[in-house]
Amino acid sequence: MxxxxxxxxxxxxxxxxxxxxxxxxxxxxxxxQFPRHHGFIISPEEAAGMLRADPRNGEVVLPFLIGSEMLTKGAPQRWVIDFQKRDQFEARTYEMPFDHVRTFVLPHVTTLAEKEKTKTGKDAGQDQQWLKTWWQHFRCRxxxxxxxxxxxxxxxxxxxxxxxxxxxxxxxxxxxxxxxxxxxxxxxxxxxxxxxxxxxxxxxxxxxxxxxxxxxxxxxxxxxxxxxxxxxxxxxxxxxxxxxxxxxxxxxxxxxxxxxxxxxxxxxxxxxxxxxxxxxxxxxxxxxxxxxxx
Structure with a gap:
C-alpha cells in the first residue's frame, strides 16, 4: 500500500x-433526485398555499435545490412535491399536492408509456413501469x-x-x-x-x-x-x-x-x-x- x-x-x-x-x-x-417532469416542481408561492391549506403537506412539499442555484443564489428558488415510495392511497391523503401531480404529471407519463409500448411492441419498459407509480419521481433516490x-x-x-x-x-x-x-x-x-x-x-x-x-x-x-x-x-x-x-x-x-x-x-x-x-x-x-x- x-x-x-x-x-x-x-x-x-x-x-x-x-x-x-x-x-x-x-x-x-x-x-x-430526478423527477423527470416539471409537474413535480412548484413555485414558493404554490408551496406556501399548499402548506397553509394543510401543514401536513410539508411532509411531501419541500425546498428543492439545483446545482446552478447553489452556486449563484445560495438557496433553493423552487419547491418539489416528493411522495417518495408512498403508495397511491397514502399519497392521496395529501390532497393538494396529489391533485397537482395528477393534473400535470399523469398525462405526460401516460403518453410516454403509450409511445413506448407502440415503439417496442412490449408491455414492459421503463416508462410503462413508471406509469405504475406515476405520482412518484422517476428516480426518487x-x-x-x-x-x-x-x-x-x-x-x-x-x-x-x-x-x-x-x-x-x-x-x-x-x-x-x-x-x-x-x-x-x-x-x-x-x-x-x-x-x-x-x-x-x-x-x-x-x-x-x-x-x-x-x-x-x-x-x-x-x-x-x-x-x-x-x-x-x-x-x-x-x-x-x-x-x-x-x-x-x-x-x-x-x-x-x-x-x-x-x-x-x-x-x-x-x-x-x-x-x-x-x-x-x-x-x-x-x-x-x-x-x-x-
Missing part, C-alpha cells in the same frame, strides 16, 4: 487507483433521502463545475440531480472534501462535460484516499479551519453581494485574497500523508 504525500498534483497518474470498500459500504455520495434525513445537514457540490465549491445543505432541502450529495455532516469531513487534495483528485479522476469537471462518485469518491488514523488534534484543527473557511465565504458573499461562483472566480486572479488565505489555512491543517491501495 504505497503512501501518497502532500505533493499530489494534477500531473500524477492515478489511473490505477482502485475503489475502496471503506468509501462504498455504505455509499457516501449519491446523485440527487429513497436511499439518499432516508440517509440525509437522519442527519441535520449534508455536503453538496454541483455535478458539473469548474471550481472547488462544496456546501453544507440543510437536510430538509431536497437535492436535484444536478447536485452530488455527500452523506456527511461533520466539519472534519467537510474540510477534507473541500481540501486541495480532494479537488486535485476530483480533477484527475472525473469525467468531463464540455470542458467542465463532472463529479463521478465511482471514479472520484470511491477511490479517494482519506487520511488514515488522524489524531484527535488533527481532526479538531481541520474542523476548525473548515468552519473558518465557510465563515469567510459567508462574510465575503454578504459584503460584496457576490454569488459563490463569482467569489471563487476571484481566486483566478493574483493578489491578496481572504478566501485564498482561508483555503491555505485549511491545507496547513490537513493531515499530510495518506495511504491508498492501488
Amino acid at each position: 504505497p503512501l501518497i504525500n502532500s505533493a499530489l498534483s494534477a500531473g500524477l497518474d492515478v489511473t490505477s487507483a482502485v475503489e475502496l470498500k471503506a468509501n462504498q459500504e455504505p455509499p457516501f455520495v449519491y446523485n440527487g 429513497k436511499e439518499l433521502i432516508d440517509r440525509i434525513t437522519e442527519r441535520p445537514r449534508y455536503i453538496a457540490c454541483s455535478e458539473v463545475t469548474k471550481r472547488p465549491i462544496f456546501c453544507f445543505v440543510d437536510s430538509g432541502i431536497r437535492p436535484d440531480h444536478t447536485l452530488e450529495a455527500f452523506v456527511l455532516a461533520d466539519d472534519y469531513s467537510f474540510g477534507i472534501i473541500q481540501s486541495d487534495l480532494h479537488w486535485i483528485w476530483f480533477r484527475v479522476r472525473c469525467s468531463r462535460l464540455k470542458g467542465d469537471f463532472r463529479y463521478t462518485p465511482r471514479s472520484v469518491f470511491d477511490t479517494f484516499p482519506w487520511p488514515q488514523h488522524p489524531t484527535e488534534n488533527q481532526i479538531a484543527n481541520v474542523a476548525k479551519a473548515a468552519v473558518g473557511l465557510r465563515t469567510i465565504r459567508c462574510e465575503l458573499t454578504e459584503k460584496l453581494k457576490y454569488s459563490l461562483r463569482n467569489l471563487y472566480r476571484t481566486l483566478e486572479q493574483p493578489g491578496d485574497n481572504p478566501l485564498r488565505e482561508a483555503h491555505a489555512h485549511l491545507e496547513l491543517r490537513r493531515p499530510r500523508r495518506i495511504r491508498h491501495a492501488g
